[in-house]
Amino acid sequence: MGITFLITSIHYLIRVNEFGEGxxxxxxxxxxxxxxxxxxxxxxxxxxxxxxxxxEKMKKEPFILDVKPVVANxxxxxxxxDDELVPYFxxxxxxxxxxxxxxxxxxxxxxxxxxxxxxxxxxxxxxxVMLNTFMSAQGIPQISDDLAMDINFKFTLEGPVGDASxxxxxxxxxxxxxxxxxxxxxxxxxNEVAAILVPESFMTYGNSKFxxxxxxxxxxxxxxxxxxxxxxVEEMLEKRGLESKDSQMIIGRLKSMIGTLFLVVLGISVIAxxxxxxxxxxxxxxLMTRNAYEVRTLMRMGYHPNDIIRRFFFYFxxxxxIVAGLGLAMFxxxxxxxxxxxxxxxxxxxxxxxxxSVGALLLAYILFTAASFFTAKKGIFKEY
Amino acid sequence: xxxxxxxxxxxxxxxINHGPESIWGNKVELEYGKRILLNASSGKGKSTFxxxxxxxxxxxxxxxxxxxxxIRELTPTDWTxxxxxxxxxxxxxxxxxxxxxxxxxxxxxxxxxxxxTETELRQMLEKLDIDNKWxxxxxxxxxxxxxxxxxxxxxxxxxxWLIMDEPxxxxxxxxxxxxxEIIHDRTIEQGAGFVLTTxxxxxxxxxxxxxxx
Numbered sequence: 001m002g003i004t005f006l007i008t009s010i011h012y013l014i015r016v017n018e019f020g021e022g023x024x025x026x027x028x029x030x031x032x033x034x035x036x037x038x039x040x041x042x043x044x045x046x047x048x049x050x051x052x053x054x055x056e057k058m059k060k061e062p063f064i065l066d067v068k069p070v071v072a073n074x075x076x077x078x079x080x081x082d083d084e085l086v087p088y089f090x091x092x093x094x095x096x097x098x099x100x101x102x103x104x105x106x107x108x109x110x111x112x113x114x115x116x117x118x119x120x121x122x123x124x125x126x127x128x129v130m131l132n133t134f135m136s137a138q139g140i141p142q143i144s145d146d147l148a149m150d151i152n153f154k155f156t157l158e159g160p161v162g163d164a165s166x167x168x169x170x171x172x173x174x175x176x177x178x179x180x181x182x183x184x185x186x187x188x189x190x191n192e193v194a195a196i197l198v199p200e201s202f203m204t205y206g207n208s209k210f211x212x213x214x215x216x217x218x219x220x221x222x223x224x225x226x227x228x229x230x231x232x233v234e235e236m237l238e239k240r241g242l243e244s245k246d247s248q249m250i251i252g253r254l255k256s257m258i259g260t261l262f263l264v265v266l267g268i269s270v271i272a273x274x275x276x277x278x279x280x281x282x283x284x285x286x287l288m289t290r291n292a293y294e295v296r297t298l299m300r301m302g303y304h305p306n307d308i309i310r311r312f313f314f315y316f317x318x319x320x321x322i323v324a325g326l327g328l329a330m331f332x333x334x335x336x337x338x339x340x341x342x343x344x345x346x347x348x349x350x351x352x353x354x355x356x357s358v359g360a361l362l363l364a365y366i367l368f369t370a371a372s373f374f375t376a377k378k379g380i381f382k383e384y
Numbered sequence: 385x386x387x388x389x390x391x392x393x394x395x396x397x398x399x400i401n402h403g404p405e406s407i408w409g410n411k412v413e414l415e416y417g418k419r420i421l422l423n424a425s426s427g428k429g430k431s432t433f434x435x436x437x438x439x440x441x442x443x444x445x446x447x448x449x450x451x452x453x454x455i456r457e458l459t460p461t462d463w464t465x466x467x468x469x470x471x472x473x474x475x476x477x478x479x480x481x482x483x484x485x486x487x488x489x490x491x492x493x494x495x496x497x498x499x500x501t502e503t504e505l506r507q508m509l510e511k512l513d514i515d516n517k518w519x520x521x522x523x524x525x526x527x528x529x530x531x532x533x534x535x536x537x538x539x540x541x542x543x544x545w546l547i548m549d550e551p552x553x554x555x556x557x558x559x560x561x562x563x564x565e566i567i568h569d570r571t572i573e574q575g576a577g578f579v580l581t582t583x584x585x586x587x588x589x590x591x592x593x594x595x596x597x
Contacts, residue, residue: 295481300440302468302496302541307459384460 001328003361009266011357015350016258029230030102032070032192033242034220050274058240061224062213063232068099070220071203072195075159075210079196080181080244081189082154085147087138089131094195095121097203099217099324109187112199119155120187122197123148128189145189153184166208178210230256277320281375284316288379296383312376320368324361331357385470385544387414387437391446394432398445405596407433409446410593415524416580419589422581424597430581433597434549437579438473439463439488466497468569476549478534482523482595486514486533489522494540508536512562527554535563539570546571546578552587560587 035048050069074094080090102112103122112119132142143151161176190197207216225233229336235243266303288295295308339351389412402408405420408429412418417594424430435441436448439455447457450466458466464580473489480489490505500508509515512532514525531554538546564587571578580591 294481297481297493299464300438300467300473300479301493302464305462 001327001330002269003267003274003324004330004334005265006260006273006364007328007331007357007361008338009262009269010360011260011331011335011354012338013259013266014354014356016262029065029226030222030224031244032222033237033244035244036241039372041328050221053321055218055221056223058223058236061236063229063233064236065224065226066099066101067221067223068102069218069221071200071207071218072220073214074204074207074214074216075157075212077158077206077210078156079157079184080154081151083152086131086143086151087140089134093319095198095203095206096193096220097194097198097200100200101198102224103188103224105188107234110199112202113206114201118183118185119202121153121184122188122190122273123186123191124194124196125189125191126194127196149186151186153186155182155184156180157182157206157210159206159212180210200377207311219293274365276323277371280320281366281371284312284372284375285379288312288376288383292383295380299384303383308372309376309380312380313373316372316376317369320365320372328361385451386416386449387545387591388412388449388452389414389437389446389518390449392436392448394429394436394441395443395445396411397429397432401429402597407597409593414545414577416577417575418577418592419568420577420579420593420595421586422579422592422595422597423584423586424581430556430597431549434473434475434547434581437547438471439466452458471545471547472541472543474531474534474538474546474548474551478530478595480522480530480534480537485521486517486525487519490537490540492536494539496508497541497543499540503562505536507539508539508566509533511566512536512559528556528559531555531557531561532563535567536576539566544576546576548578548579548580552585553583557588564589 035050037048049359058064077093077095078090079093081088100107105122107122127150128143128145131148135142157180158177161178221231236242255298276338298307298308335351389407389410391409391411393409394405397408400408404410404411417528422430422433432441436444439458440463444454450458450470454543481492484492487502491502494500496507504520506515509518509532512535513557514529515533516528517525522533525533531551535548536552538548540578548567552563567578568589579589
């Protein structure tokens with residue numbers, strides 16, 4: 001049973017922690033938070049943006065890996081389709097950027113510098129849904145995620161040339177406007193961010209060149225928490241009057257809970273396997289002691305001590321092998337049951353076997369094999 | 385293979401006064417091919433001699449040499465080879481496996497070197513009048529029967545020396561004589577030697593040398 005629980009707990013610990021990876025461009029255990037809108041904030045009695053001090057304070061919490069601001073555009077930007085495959089579509093949009101380490105993207109693809117003709121973007125999934133709805137209404141076939149990544153899009157950046165200034169009459173003087181067009185290509189999707197994500201360098205470029213002069217405010221931050229400590233993150237959010245998207249919280253909470261549960265089972269099963277191994281080793285010692293006369297006589301007859309060691313060693317390695325095999329078979333039965341339960345509960349985890357769980361079994365087997373060998377050797381040479 | 389006892393003094397016998405004729409405390413050479421009688425009364429070290437010469441005891445002063453090599457330098461692999469092909473022993477307590485049959489006891493030893501076939505083993509048992517005990521558990525045999533089985537077992541290997549520690553103490557004169565005949569034939573066949581320890585009985589055999597303790 002110990003072996004079954006050992007493999008099962010490691011397998012599901014890995015799978016639960018992997019849950020959500022690959023489907024979402026944001027890294028695991030990452031959420032976007034903003035301050036709750038209260039009556040006080042509506043009346044401008046409290047601020048809804050984050051100060052540097054507030055961000056630093058959150059970073060210091062032991063269960064937080066990192067906190068970084070979500071920077072938004074401070075200039076006018078629109079987004080349009082620019083491909084024969086799709087009908088023309090244009091809209092003013094908001095863009096945001098976060099530190100690259102929060103994103104699960106290929107670093108080679110997620111870069112842009114002034115002069116590059118294409119800027120990579122991460123698109124809210126809702127946008128594709130909206131686009132497909134639009135195309136469906138037009139009688140045009142809908143597009144898949146993969147096809148969307150092949151379509152050409154275009155940004156139009158617009159802003160004043162120089163600073164807008166207020167004249168003596170208290171009105172803003174006429175300023176010259178500048179426009180720039182940059183092609184865009186989708187490299188991933190997100191369910192968690194409502195705006196289009198762009199590389200930091202593009203945002204910095206746009207904010208510095210096309211800024212309308214208004215002060216940059218940080219109204220959202222991205223938080224990355226430690227695995228299995230999501231409860232503490234939630235507590236912190238509640239204490240500080242912060243909120244996040246429900247779905248992010250629920251998944252994070254669920255993963256923490258299940259992860260903790262499996263961690264406890266793992267701890268118990270490690271102890272169980274260790275104790276079982278000890279019992280087998282002690283049984284070997286007992287067997288050798290009870291057969292000390294036979295062992296001695298065989299060596300006096302001309303049997304090599306190593307031959308006798310091998311007999312004991314292989315016997316016990318076979319026993320443990322059979323136990324391990326049974327444990328593995330039980331695990332597969334458990335897995336069928338648990339995978340089914342998770343699926344029924346809406347938790348679609350990868351059902352393939354994890355290397356970690358098989359590795360743990362192998363490690364246990366190797367450790368027992370080594371212990372058996374040295375015990376047999378010591379026991380036999382004691383009678384030599 | 386010559387066995388040399390160079391001033392061997394086992395720790396349990398150190399307090400006893402041994403004479404110049406004793407093998408203890410003096411240099412004694414057991415020449416290869418000789419048939420030697422070790423005659424001594426009880427408690428003088430006959431079994432000590434057997435176990436020391438066979439490398440089972442290390443609680444002694446002096447050196448014991450096999451062809452001028454100190455046995456203290458031998459490795460487990462060396463000892464395995466020696467016990468399989470050079471020195472065979474009939475212990476005073478026989479050291480048979482009581483729960484195994486005569487067949488199993490003999491084959492367990494014989495399988496190391498395939499010295500005899502099963503038929504030959506049964507013939508040897510027949511010469512000693514115990515061929516009907518082939519499938520009998522050794523623990524259920526009489527002491528005399530067990531001694532005969534142990535003697536045959538000791539011969540189911542090639543040897544340069546056969547050391548026997550009071551092997552016929554429970555045998556009548558006739559059976560002892562028969563055992564000696566088998567031992568003599570087998571030893572001469574190999575050009576080997578043997579040492580037989582006894583409380584005084586030479587079993588009617590003519591030895592090349594007599595040692596005292």
